[in-house]
Structure formats: C-alpha cells, structure tokens
C-alpha cells in the first residue's frame with residue numbers, strides 16, 4: 001500500500017491532517033504518530049480487528065499487549081474496571097505525560113488489544129499532535145512503539161519510514177520526539193504499585209506521590225528465570241543489526257579497553273563502532289564513533305540513544321562497543337534499554 005506521509009507542527013497541528021488521520025483510524029486503519037516519548041503506531045483500541053492489524057505490521061508476537069492512549073480522565077472510566085486512589089494521585093501528578101498505568105480492564109477493551117490479558121495499559125500523552133489525533137480517532141488509540149518488532153523504537157518519522165513504509169496507511173511527521181525513551185510502566189492493580197518498565201518518570205519521582213513502590217525484579221534483570229510481568233520485556237529489543245557489547249569499569253580503563261577491542265576487531269576484518277559521550281569521544285581515534293550526549297545531562301543521552309543505535313545500521317558495523325551509565329534517575333531507563341539491546345552482554349574491566 002502507499003503510505004501517506006504528512007509533516008505537521010506541534011505548535012499548530014494542521015486540522016486537515018489531523019482529521020484525515022482520524023478518519024483513517026475510525027475506519028480501522030493504522031497511523032504512526034509522534035508522542036513525547038517515541039513514535040507510536042496507532043489503531044482504534046476498541047476495534048479488535050484494527051488493533052490486531054498492528055501486530056501484523058510490526059511483526060509483533062500477539063501475546064504482547066498494547067498501551068491504550070487517551071486524552072481525558074473520563075475516558076479512563078470506560079476502559080479501567082477499577083481506578084485505585086493511588087492511580088488517581090499518579091495521574092494527577094504525571095498525566096498528561098510519559099507514565100503508563102496497568103488497570104483491570106472493562107469489557108469495552110477487546111482481548112486483541114490486551115494480548116489476552118484481563119488488564120489494560122493506559123497512558124495519557126502530552127504531545128499536542130498525539131492528543132489531537134487521539135481525539136479525532138475516537139478517543140482510544142492502541143499504540144505500541146512504531147518500529148518493526150525487536151528494533152530500536154523510532155524517535156523520528158524517518159525511523160518509522162525505515163520500518164513501516166508501505167505497511168500502514170499514514171505517518172504523521174511531527175519532528176524528533178523530546179524524551180526519546182518509552183514511558184515508565186507502573187502496575188497499579190497490586191496493593192503496592194510495581195514499576196514494570198523504567199522510564200523518564202523515575203522511581204524517586206513516583207515516591208514523591210506514594211512512599212511504597214517497588215521495581216519488578218525481572219524487569220530489572222535480577223531474576224532471570226521468571227516471566228516478566230510486562231510481556232514485552234521478555235523479547236529481544238531495541239537492537240540494531242550489529243552485536244552490542246557494554247564495557248563497564250573505571251572510565252580510563254574502559255576507554256583503553258574499548259580502543260583495544262576495536263583494534264582487535266579490525267584486525268579480524270570487522271567494522272567496529274563505539275558509543276561514546278561528549279566527555280570521551282576524543283579519546284577514541286577510530287572511524288565509527290558516535291557521541292550519544294553528555295554525562296553532565298543524561299536527558300541528552302536518553303534523547304539520542306535509539307537514533308544512535310539505528311545509525312550504526314547505515315554504517316554496517318559488525319560490532320558496537322558502548323560505555324555504560326549510572327543506574328540513577330533517567331540513567332536507570334537508559335541502562336535498561338542498552339542492556340536489552342546488548343542481550344545483557346557486559347564486560348567488566
């Protein structure tokens with residue numbers, strides 16, 4: 001199929017483009033839209049057939065549930081069977097924004113949207129384009145990240161085009177997304193809320209609302225045998241085509257070792273890439289060095305991570321060596337994505 005691609009400004013979303021996107025969605029079609037986190041691949045969440053088409057376009061396993069995006073609290077009542085007080089408090093503080101909460105679902109939400117689960121993930125995004133399209137599309141849009149399953153999430157329309165051009169009806173190009181990592185997911189169905197996926201909203205930020213919140217041990221990589229509670233977390237994710245190896249240790253030693261690994265790889269005829277920071281980039285005298293941002297502001301690293309991972313595909317590198325980051329604040333989410341992309345391959349030096 002021919003995919004319609006339309007540019008749009010977040011400051012003044014073009015009404016004609018928004019209403020075209022809305023008509024496609026109401027007719028059961030697929031539209032990729034920017035959000036403040038990453039681009040999402042949207043379909044009408046209450047139309048089982050439409051939601052199911054998302055899986056085919058992404059090549060996503062059908063037991064991996066979708067997040068339903070809404071724009072107002074009244075709409076939460078339509079899809080969530082129970083809204084605990086803690087969820088209202090978290091919504092008050094973080095919605096609209098990069099937080100997803102898991103609720104028990106009502107009958108209005110088809111199992112095709114929830115991957116067969118009795119719970120539903122809900123998020124209220126703040127990006128004006130996504131909000132306009134959600135409203136125009138009927139108010140309830142299922143939207144996973146708009147990448148081919150397993151690849152890094154898209155943070156620009158060009159990434160969406162790479163993965164989904166010809167497979168979906170429309171791509172709304174609203175420029176690069178701000179945050180660059182997916183939302184924090186919190187399960188509020190349990191007595192104590194559980195973070196299933198770290199994101200821009202950190203554990204410390206959630207603790208300002210509720211003293212009690214725990215990090216799912218499986219998500220965090222501490223419990224390898226158990227099945228993650230966010231089904232999507234069990235799949236290989238965020239990966240560029242090349243193998244990624246994380247190198248952890250004292251900065252000087254990390255730089256020395258990465259340089260050595262790259263020289264060894266080159267000696268074997270391999271093309272090796274490096275993920276460096278503004279602070280370290282000049283210490284790597286090699287060709288495929290990418291600066292991911294500055295350690296002085298880790299939000300820059302979050303913003304660039306997926307873009308940098310994808311850029312190595314164009315360079316056709318065989319292996320990528322990366323520095324690691326502190327597991328604090330947004331660094332926790334950055335390391336969660338990097339570790340998954342690397343299949344947890346970390347060398348301690």
Ligand code: TXA
Nearest residue numbers: 037040065119120121144145182183229230231232233
């Ligand atoms: O920032 C985001 O959350 C982006 C934008 C587009 O909103 N969306 C996104 O969706 O990252 P996706 O599908 O790539 O990731 C959704 C994650 C998956 O790991 C999935 O398993 C989990 O949420 N999830 C969805 N519904 C769930 C449920 N009912 N229970 C547990 N986990 C759920």
Ligand code: MG
Nearest residue numbers: 144145153182
């Ligand atoms: Mg995803």
